Amino acid sequence: GQNIDQPTEMTATEGAIVQINCTYQTSGFNGLFWYQQHAGEAPTFLSYNVLDGLEEKGRFSSFLSRSKGYSYLLLKELQMKDSASYLCAVLMNTGFQKLVFGTGTRLLVSP
Amino acid sequence: GAGVSQSPRYKVAKRGQDVALRCDPISGHVSLFWYQQALGQGPEFLTYFQNEAQLDKSGLPSDRFFAERPEGSVSTLKIQRTQQEDSAVYLCASSPGGPTTDTQYFGPGTRLTVL
Numbered sequence: 001g002q003n004i005d006q007p008t009e010m011t012a013t014e015g016a017i018v019q020i021n022c023t024y025q026t027s028g029f030n031g032l033f034w035y036q037q038h039a040g041e042a043p044t045f046l047s048y049n050v051l052d053g054l055e056e057k058g059r060f061s062s063f064l065s066r067s068k069g070y071s072y073l074l075l076k077e078l079q080m081k082d083s084a085s086y087l088c089a090v091l092m093n094t095g096f097q098k099l100v101f102g103t104g105t106r107l108l109v110s111p
Numbered sequence: 112g113a114g115v116s117q118s119p120r121y122k123v124a125k126r127g128q129d130v131a132l133r134c135d136p137i138s139g140h141v142s143l144f145w146y147q148q149a150l151g152q153g154p155e156f157l158t159y160f161q162n163e164a165q166l167d168k169s170g171l172p173s174d175r176f177f178a179e180r181p182e183g184s185v186s187t188l189k190i191q192r193t194q195q196e197d198s199a200v201y202l203c204a205s206s207p208g209g210p211t212t213d214t215q216y217f218g219p220g221t222r223l224t225v226l
Contacts, residue, residue, distance in 0.1 A: 004153075033214075042115070042202070042217040043154070087153050096166060097142065097206060097215060101153030 002026045004102035006088050011108045012078055020073045020105045022088030030093040034062050034073045037085045037104065046073065046086075075107075083109045113137070115218035117203050123224045124193045132188045132221045136205030143186050144215060145178055146202040154202050160186060193225045 003025040012018040024032070031050035035043035049055055049064035049071065061074040073086055085104040092098040116135045124130050136143050142161055146154035147170075156170040162183040171178070175194075180186040190197055200222050204215040 035217075040219075042219045044217070045214045048214065089153070094167070096159055096161065097144075097213065098156055098159065098167070099144075099154075099215065100156070103151070104153045 002090070002092075002100045004088060004090060004100060006086075006102040006105045008103065009106045009108070011110065014078055014080060014109055014111050016078050017074065017076050018078060018107065020075070020086050020088075020107065022071045022073075022102055024069050024071070024088070024090050024102075026090050026092065026100060028093040029066065029090060031091040032062075032064055032071050033089040033091060033099065034060075034071075035087040035089065037087055039084075043087055078109050080109050080111070083107060115203055115205055115216055117201075117218040117221050119221060120219065121222050121224075123226065125226055126195060127192050129189065129191045130193055130223065132190075132201050132223070134186045134188070134203030134205075134218060136184065136186070136203070137207075137216055138184075140205035140207050140216075142206045142208065142213070142215075143180055144204040144206075145186070145188050146204065147172075148200040148202055148220070150199075157188070157201075190223075193223075195225050198223055198225045 034046040037043040047062035054063045059076045064071045087104045088102040089099040145157040148154045159167040160180040175191045177189045200220040202220045204217045206213040206215045
């Protein structure tokens with residue numbers, strides 16, 4: 001089976017930095033996505049990593065270590081609007097883009 | 112252009128009723144996916160279309176679930192004889208290409224409540 005683990009909930013303060021971890025054990029791997037999902041809304045794309053290392057995109061960065069089955073999403077200069085669920089998803093190498101999602105991490109940013 | 116749209120946004124059904132959920136993908140997108148998202152969980156894959164061909168339906172929970180995309184654009188997910196465990200948000204996503212690593216773009220979902 002596929003196993004993707006993320007913390008259920010995290011809290012942080014406005015202006016701070018937070019790191020959301022994701023570990024995975026899957027039967028295939030063709031990259032890892034991070035999505036943001038506000039309550040009642042569609043998941044929106046944040047990042048995609050297929051090679052080891054850090055990808056930086058503005059306030060958000062994502063890291064991947066394939067040998068360790070580990071990724072993290074780093075959010076800097078937190079804003080209230082960053083309060084949302086963050087979904088880690090492994091892209092399986094099934095011949096099409098089959099995504100297997102973790103349960104999501106609910107981030108609450110407080111003033 | 113417009114993003115992925117889904118209708119209805121909310122659906123309440125009595126147990127045993129049939130429901131049909133519609134997805135309008137981004138125009139020109141080849142790939143279309145359906146996911147089921149239970150409360151507090153991540154989305155779970157249901158089925159995949161490449162144009163009008165349903166290439167994978169391994170995630171459909173039972174034979175009460177049926178999906179189609181007859182003209183390679185709009186898709187409908189049908190659930191027959193709904194049960195309470197079918198209550199969830201049903202998400203549709205589309206992506207431009209076929210078997211690639213293109214990003215999937217999600218619609219807002221249909222929240223189905225079965226009473």
